[in-house]
Amino acid sequence: MPGDMGDTIPGGIVAAAKNRLQVVKGLEDVEVSECESCSFEVTLNLAFIEGVWSRDDMQLKSKPNWRISTHGKKHSLVLSRVALGDAGFFSFEANGIQTAGRLSVTARDIHIVKELEDVDTMERQPVNFLCEVNQEDLDGRWYRDDCRIRPGDNVKTNHHGKTHTLFFKSVRPEHAGEIKFTAERVSSYATLTVKELPVVIVRPLRVKIAMYRHRGLLECQVSRPNAQVRWYKNRKELVPSRKYQLISQDVYRQLTIDDVCSSDEDTYTCDAGDDNTSCQLLVEEQAISIVRGMSSVEVMEPEPALFQVETSLKSGRPPRWTLNGEVLEACSAVNIDRQGTVHSLCLTSTQSSMSGPVLFVAGKSRSTAQLNVKERPLEVAHPLEDVEVKEKSSVTLSCAFAPSPRVVRWFKGRTALKTSNKYSMKREGKRAHLTIHGLTGIDAGQYRCMAGGSQSTAHLKVEVRTLKLVKHLEPVEIEEEGNATFSCELNYVVANVEWLLNNVRLYCNAINRIQHMGTMHSLTIKKLRPQESRVTFKTGLLSETTTLNVKERPAVFLRSLEDVVGEEQGEVCLQCEISKDTVTPVWRKDGTVLTADDKHELLQFGKSMAMIIHFLSKEDAGHYTCDLGTSQTKAKVTVHGETFLDHNGQEMVTDSRLQVINNGRNYKMTIRDAMLTDAGDVVFTIKDLSCRTMLFVKEKPVHIFRDLLNVKAVPGEDAELSCEITKPEATIVG
Structure with a gap:
């Protein structure tokens, strides 16, 4: 058709x-x-x-x-x-x-994975907000109290994958509020709370001098315009009045005092709660002039020194006296007096250290004079004494001067001494002490103590002991794995000693134990290997050396060979165990040395030795020996007659698929990759004994492990369909 x-x-x-x-x-x-x-x-x-x-x-x-x-x-x-x-x-x-x-x-599902967290921080601290959504490509917006936050120098926003961050480099109180993150249809909220920093006094109060009956102004600067402060005079709080005006202007705080009088001269404090500042208000009265100034005074200690000044007016406030820049107060050693316009200062007990300028101040007027106190000649009250001491000990040299010197210097010969680990110098009133530590022979000599023009000398002798060995080291000879102990005794106690093995210093550890009790010193070395070494004891210039000889311990059998029985064409294994894994044994059969070959396999695993004899024959029967040189063990190998395996009336021959193993009285036959043709009778025969069994092999079902795939083709072209099965010879039905 x-x-x-x-x-x-x-x-x-x-x-x-x-x-x-x-x-x-x-x-x-x-x-x-x-x-x-x-x-x-x-x-x-x-x-x-x-x-x-x-x-x-x-x-x-x-x-x-x-x-x-x-x-x-x-x-x-x-x-x-x-x-x-x-x-x-x-x-x-x-x-x-x-x-x-x-x-x-x-529409995709969008939701917040990690919500924003509230932050409570201090002013000027960095703050970071983080929000995570479930999608990576979402554009987010940040808001504070519903006003969008725009990035700038202080505010940064970042979007990386699913994470969106808002970062403030330095937060201020005006940044506080509700922080909102919005991404399409979802939002997350958090509250940012910013605590103000404590108020700090930026510019403190300064000492102020106000004219009598005029206005006085005290001013300081705080760190915040809204800081509240309180003013105090001494410890009494001030309140606004006709006398006091308290002014706050931006960051400046002022206290104005009207009609200043002498009673207003005091210490004023501005307290900002977290910080405060104080200053003195000085009131300057009418101008006072010096009618008769002071004259310089020179005395010999401890004589008194008197200074007098006459002013033009009688001051309402007491004048100020200073000596060497320090303000003088009336006491038992200082008498301050005023009779009308004449002012007096008397120093009742002078010392050479008091020499210097004396200043009188009344208002803006002042008078200056010089006080010169001469020292009394120094004398040695208690001289140094000659001392003889032993090496390694300490000694103290002492002397006393009258009166007490200001500076004391120590010398050894002509060399000035300074405080160090070697020398300790101490003053106790008129006494001076020098302590010398860790005496050696070079510390002997003449020592001098000088103060002013006086000095005292003494000689120090140091008895130097000669270090000797009372008990000497002795040679030690032991077997390997043993412990060696060396000991010696000195004539006196020495702490710093060294032990050396072949000129290498030893330290205490798990192997070496170093001990000393008084003058006895000992060294114990554990688990020694065979060696010939030199052990040295050293302290200072003294040293002594002896020998250490560690002999090798002979190897012995921990487990001997045992007699074995094998069958012809089978194999047997001779095994033993020795005490050392560094020994290589010699195997013999009836006195003939055996070497590794196809028939004899020689094995060694640590301390375990073995020899496997393959393809046994009658000639392999006999006595076998494992010889270590220092000891040996023997065993007898017996070989029985040949065995036969019959499969379906045919003798089975060992090949790559068929393997027959004999282990003593046990025989095992293994067939690899069994096939249908392997099924049938299996007969085992040895001498006049035999046994029979039956081998059944089931055919493995065929499976398709790679299916057909859909194929599209244009009309007129070829189309190919393919699959894979587990058995190549299986019949395929289309």
């Missing part, structure tokens, strides 16, 4: 039918989530055909997120980051043919 029809249809009609445009694969409905990508594809039977894409009857053109492309017979429309508004009816039309499909867009 088909052949008849082909004969009746003209050739031109057939060619036109083949060139007619057809849709091989049309558009299909697509469902995608928001922000994902999708594509529509159309396959025609002809290549290089121009077509038009439309959505809801509106023609589409390529743009950044809608890409239209043609590759031969395939026409594609790819949509990137699909939005909810992209859903609709998509169609493709070319030369009168048309195909269509619907795009459905589902």
Whole structure:
């Protein structure tokens, strides 16, 4: 029938039918989530055909997120980051043919994975807010009290993957409030609390001099304009009045005192709670002049010194006397007096250290004089004494002067001594002490103590002891793994000693134990290996050396060889265990040395020794010896007659698939990769004994482990279908 029809249809009609445009694969409905990508594809039977894409009857053109492309017979429309508004009816039309499909867009799930956390911090501290959402491509916005936060020098925002952060470099109280993060339909909230820093006095009060009956002004500067302060005079709080005016202007705090009088001279304090500042207010009275100034005084200690000054007016406040810059107060050693306009200062007991300028101050007037106190000549009240002491001890040299000297210097010969670990210097009133530590022979000599023009000398003798060995080291000879102890005794106690092994210093550890009790010193070395070494004891210039000889311990058998029995063509194993893993034994058979070959396999695992004899024959029977040089062990090997294995009437021969193993009286046959042809009778025969069994081999079922795959083909082309099975020779049914 088909052949008849082909004969009746003209050739031109057939060619036109083949060139007619057809849709091989049309558009299909697509469902995608928001922000994902999708594509529509159309396959025609002809290549290089121009077509038009439309959505809801509106023609589409390529743009950044809608890409239209043609590759031969395939026409594609790819949509990137699909939005909810992209859903609709998509169609493709070319030369009168048309195909269509619907795009459905589902809204994606957006939620907060990690909420914002409240922050409570101090002013000027950095603050970081972090919020995590479940989508990576979301744009977020930050708000403070519903006002959008814009990035700047102090505020930074960052978006990395699913994490959004807001960072304040330095927060201020005005930054406090509700922080909100918004990403499309979700939001997260947190509260930012900023505590103000403690109030600090930026510029403190300063000493102020106010004129009598005028106005006085005290001013300081605080760190915050809203800081509250309190003013105190001495410890009494001041309140606003006609006398006192308390003024706060921005960061400045002022106290104004009207009609200043002598009673206003005091200490004033501005207290800001966290910080405070104080100053003196001085009241300057009428101008006072010096009528008769002071004269310089020179006395010999401890004579009294008297200074007098006469002023033009009688001052309402007491004047100020200073000596060497220090203000003088009336006491038993200082008498301060005033008779009308004459002022007197008497120093009842002078010392040479008091020499210096004396100053009288009354208002703005002052008078100066010089006090010169001469020292009394120093005398040695108690001289140094000669001393003789032993080495390694300490000694103290003492002398006394009258009167008590200001400076004392110590000398050894002509060398000045200074305080150090070697020398300690101490003063107790008129006495001076020098202590010399750790005496040696070089410390002997003449020592001098000087103060002013007086001095005292003494000689120090140091008895130096000669270090000797009372008990000498002795040579030690032991076996390996043993402990060696060396000991010696000195003629007196010495703490710093050294022990050396072959000129290498030893220290206390798990192997070496170093001890000393009084003059006895000992060294113990544990778990020694064979060696010949030199052990040295050393302290200072004294040293002594002896020898250490560690002999090797002979190896012995921990487990001897045992007699074994084997069968012809089988194998036997001779095993033993020795005490040392560093010994290589010699194996013999009836006195003949054996070496490793195909028949004899020699093994050694640490202290375990073994020899395996393969393919046994009657000639292998006999006595075998394992010789260590210092001891040996023997065993007898017996070989029985040949064994036979019969399979379906044929003798079985050992090969790569068949293996027969004999271990003493046990025989084992192993068949690898069993086949159906291996099924049948199995007979074991040894001498006149035999036993029989049956081997069954089940056929493994055939499985398909790689299925057929769908194949699309154009009419007129070949199509190939393939699969894989587990058994090559299995029969395939189509």
